[in-house]
Amino acid sequence: MNASLALRSRAPRLAAMLANRRAALGLFLVGLAVFAALFAPLLSPYLPDKPDFVAILKGPSLAHPLGTDDLGRDVFTRILYGARVSLLVGTFSVASALVLGAALGSIAGYVGGWLDSIIMRLMDVIFAFPSVLLALAITAVLGPSLTNAILAIAVVNLPVFARIARAQTLVVRNLDYVEAKRALGFGPVNILTRTILPNIAAPLIVQGSLLFASAIITESYLSFLGLGAQPPTATWGNMLRNSIAFLDLAPWLAWFSGMAIFVTVLGFNLVGDALRDLFDPRET
Amino acid sequence: MQSFLLWRIFSLVPILFGTSVVVFLLVRLIPGDPATALLGMEATPEAIAALRERLALDEPIVVQYLTWIGNIFTGDFGRSIQGGRDVLPLLLGALGPTALLSVAALVVSLAIAIPAGVIAATRRDTAADYSVSFLALCGLSMPSFWLGVLLILTFSIYIPVLPASGYVSPLQDPMAFLTHLVLPAITLGTALAAAVMRMTRSTMLEVLRADFIRTARSKGLSARTVVWRHAFRNAQIPIVTLLGIQFGQLLGGVVITETVFSWPGIGKITVDAIFARDYPVVQGAVLITATLFVLINLMTDIIYTLIDPRLSVA
Numbered sequence: 001m002n003a004s005l006a007l008r009s010r011a012p013r014l015a016a017m018l019a020n021r022r023a024a025l026g027l028f029l030v031g032l033a034v035f036a037a038l039f040a041p042l043l044s045p046y047l048p049d050k051p052d053f054v055a056i057l058k059g060p061s062l063a064h065p066l067g068t069d070d071l072g073r074d075v076f077t078r079i080l081y082g083a084r085v086s087l088l089v090g091t092f093s094v095a096s097a098l099v100l101g102a103a104l105g106s107i108a109g110y111v112g113g114w115l116d117s118i119i120m121r122l123m124d125v126i127f128a129f130p131s132v133l134l135a136l137a138i139t140a141v142l143g144p145s146l147t148n149a150i151l152a153i154a155v156v157n158l159p160v161f162a163r164i165a166r167a168q169t170l171v172v173r174n175l176d177y178v179e180a181k182r183a184l185g186f187g188p189v190n191i192l193t194r195t196i197l198p199n200i201a202a203p204l205i206v207q208g209s210l211l212f213a214s215a216i217i218t219e220s221y222l223s224f225l226g227l228g229a230q231p232p233t234a235t236w237g238n239m240l241r242n243s244i245a246f247l248d249l250a251p252w253l254a255w256f257s258g259m260a261i262f263v264t265v266l267g268f269n270l271v272g273d274a275l276r277d278l279f280d281p282r283e284t
Numbered sequence: 285m286q287s288f289l290l291w292r293i294f295s296l297v298p299i300l301f302g303t304s305v306v307v308f309l310l311v312r313l314i315p316g317d318p319a320t321a322l323l324g325m326e327a328t329p330e331a332i333a334a335l336r337e338r339l340a341l342d343e344p345i346v347v348q349y350l351t352w353i354g355n356i357f358t359g360d361f362g363r364s365i366q367g368g369r370d371v372l373p374l375l376l377g378a379l380g381p382t383a384l385l386s387v388a389a390l391v392v393s394l395a396i397a398i399p400a401g402v403i404a405a406t407r408r409d410t411a412a413d414y415s416v417s418f419l420a421l422c423g424l425s426m427p428s429f430w431l432g433v434l435l436i437l438t439f440s441i442y443i444p445v446l447p448a449s450g451y452v453s454p455l456q457d458p459m460a461f462l463t464h465l466v467l468p469a470i471t472l473g474t475a476l477a478a479a480v481m482r483m484t485r486s487t488m489l490e491v492l493r494a495d496f497i498r499t500a501r502s503k504g505l506s507a508r509t510v511v512w513r514h515a516f517r518n519a520q521i522p523i524v525t526l527l528g529i530q531f532g533q534l535l536g537g538v539v540i541t542e543t544v545f546s547w548p549g550i551g552k553i554t555v556d557a558i559f560a561r562d563y564p565v566v567q568g569a570v571l572i573t574a575t576l577f578v579l580i581n582l583m584t585d586i587i588y589t590l591i592d593p594r595l596s597v598a
Contacts, residue, residue: 022418125302129574130536133554137570140558141313217427221540224429225555240430244544247433248441258430266425273421 026270033264037087040080048074050082051231057250067252069242075253078234079260083236085146086264089219090212093153098208100154106192106200108162109169120166123159131156135218139227146229148220153215164207165233168200200253202279210272213265222263236261292585298577304356307571308349311563317341323562324365356571362564364557373566379572381451382549385472385541386534388465390527392473393480398516398523400477401484405492406511418484423478428537432471432544439467449546469496470543472537474529483526486595487519521588528584532577 036043052072060067066075108119126134138152139145172178173196182193222228223237231238236257243253314321319335324349327335336342340351355361361371376378404416440448446467491497492515500514537552545550550569 014401062430067423098486121298121302124299125306126300128303128531128578129306129570130577132536132539133573134536136539136554136558138312140566141310213425217285220427224427224540225543226559240427240433244433249439251437251441254430254433254437258427259431260424260428261430262425265427269425271423 021211022270023274026211026267026272027272028191029263029267030271033087033267037081037083040077040084043080044073044074044077048234056244058250059250060136066256067250068264069239069250069253070246073234075239075256076251078239079256081234082236082239082257082260083264085223086216086219086261087147089150089153089228090268093150093215093219094157094212096150097154097157098161098204101158101172102154102165102197102200102204103278104158105162105165105167105259106169108198109166110173110188110192110196116166119162123162126155129156131214132218132221135222136225136227139222140233144147144230146233149219149228151219152222154275156218157211157215160207160211161204164203166197168203169196172196172199196252204277206272206279209268209275211270216261216265285525288589289586292582293476296578296582299432299573301580303574304353304571305349308352309566310570311567312345314563321561322362322365324561361568361571364565365562366560370508371499372562374565374569375553375572378548378550378553379548382535382538382542382551385465385468385538385547385549386531386597387477388469389472389534389537389541390531392469393477394527396473396477397480398484401481402488402511402516404481404485405488408489414479420481420485423474426474428471429540431474431543432467432541435467435471436544439453449544451546451548462480464545464547464557468541469546471544472534472541475537476527476534479530480527483523487522488515491519492517521591524588524591525584528587531584532580535573535577535580547565 019206040048050073052068052074055064055068055072057066057070064074064076068074069078070154074141078154097214104119104123108116129137135149135152139148140156142151144146178191181195187195196217219228220235220237220240223235224236224241226241228237229235239257240254240261243257246253311321317332318514319332319339319341320327322339323331323335338351338355340348343351359372361375362373363369400416400420404413407413436448439446440535447464448467450464452464454461468531488511492511496518497515499511500510505514535551538547538549539554541547542549542551543555550573554566554569554573557563557569
């Protein structure tokens with residue numbers, strides 16, 4: 001079955017997913033974050049990093065719906081712009097881990113032998129580190145920046161995709177339609193890219209949606225520790241880090257920046273769960 | 285069983301070798317001279333030259349690795365740039381607080397997750413099930429440092445009943461130790477509880493559908509006995525497996541929790557060392573944490589083989 005056929009046969013279940021209230025809530029929350037990221041400059045009259053020293057640590061008001069921080073910057077505006085960083089890191093880190101992991105895993109599964117052993121032992125080694133610690137160590141060594149945060153999160157997620165791709169390839173590679181292509185004289189590159197990858201895409205995409213949520217959390221951890229995008233760039237993690245010094249004076253700083261992370265991650269988790277139910281009902 | 289254990293222990297060798305290579309290479313990835321990185325910018329040329337010789341930095345990279353790992357095996361993890369203390373005792377001293385916090389988080393998570401998961405499974409598709417499942421998803425979606433900050437706000441600022449941060453040794457003052465432990469343990473335990481609860485629910489749902497449960501019910505056993513004696517005992521393997529994996533991940537989570545609560549464990553030491561560019565400590569902390577992580581995964585394998593000996597044959 002090719003990928004488009006597979007997707008078409010799932011169309012009724014896609015409708016069911018949209019009818020599912022939890023999935024709908026997830027899509028709404030993700031949509032909200034994407035909307036905030038795309039239209040941040042239109043949604044707020046303020047600039048995210050412009051200080052206003054007459055409006056320092058002001059509570060929520062009509063002028064500043066979520067209050068201001070210690071430099072008088074509008075918290076609502078910074079949260080909108082922070083969505084850009086979170087979604088950017090999530091997208092690039094998960095996409096690059098997915099592409100590279102799928103390539104490595106499917107090659108390991110299809111070719112087998114020593115290449116399989118080498119690739120998978122490398123993945124085991126990456127897996128042998130707690131993910132937050134490895135991301136932390138990589139950004140610590142490479143230096144704190146947005147790019148290095150993306151790289152670090154991609155590296156820690158790589159083995160997850162490689163393992164899934166390898167396991168799925170092992171299942172698919174001896175099926176009749178792959179044997180048929182082999183008998184027709186198609187080379188391994190063609191078989192892998194045109195036949196195997198489309199047929200193992202579904203579990204990888206489901207995993208991608210779930211890892212998107214964890215990528216956003218990991219980015220916020222790195223930013224919180226000062227190892228993500230550097231100030232004055234607004235990230236939800238560095239806003240929360242900054243809020244700790246003013247917990248008793250300005251508790252809204254901690255509430256709102258954390259809420260932004262929580263709501264977005266919850267949205268991606270709900271969507272990921274719904275996608276998993278859609279593609280693999282056994283897990284329900 | 286013995287051959288399984290031996291095989292499993294032997295399979296650790298390449299993994300531990302790989303992790304040691306990664307940790308070794310980490311310092312080599314720092315731009316500039318590794319000796320300067322390890323000694324700090326204020327090191328004298330003589331000290332740098334001495335360290336270059338001790339680490340064989342003028343030799344090929346393989347010799348450098350062998351020299352470094354040889355030093356590690358003799359307990360020589362180098363010296364901290366700050367204060368010049370030996371790294372190994374510094375890290376071993378931090379393991380105690382981290383272990384206490386991790387175990388407390390595990391207890392918190394089990395106390396929440398097992399009853400909640402069992403209730404959700406036995407009352408499937410009821411309001412209780414939906415609420416518990418949704419709360420678990422919220423727990424998974426909540427960044428632990430935010431939960432930590434909210435707990436500090438609530439229990440240290442709004443209702444000041446618990447200390448916001450710090451650590452007191454249990455040997456020095458057990459009561460003060462416990463009051464300092466509560467908030468970080470809840471913070472660290474919540475995400476674990478959420479994952480374990482979801483696994484408990486799905487495994488229990490599967491087991492409750494099995495024939496032997498129907499048999500137990502038809503014998504007239506009470507619902508409590510069926511659920512806890514028959515169903516839960518058979519649902520333990522996936523839960524223990526997940527618990528092992530997640531408990532290992534706690535070692536990553538402690539980095540954040542210990543930083544928020546100024547808990548002097550290995551996580552806080554790692555973060556402090558990163559900001560002080562104290563690379564010998566960073567290197568040692570990452571190596572020890574990764575080794576512990578691998579060993580916890582091994583123990584998980586062993587424990588679930590003991591629970592279900594069929595797995596050792598597979």
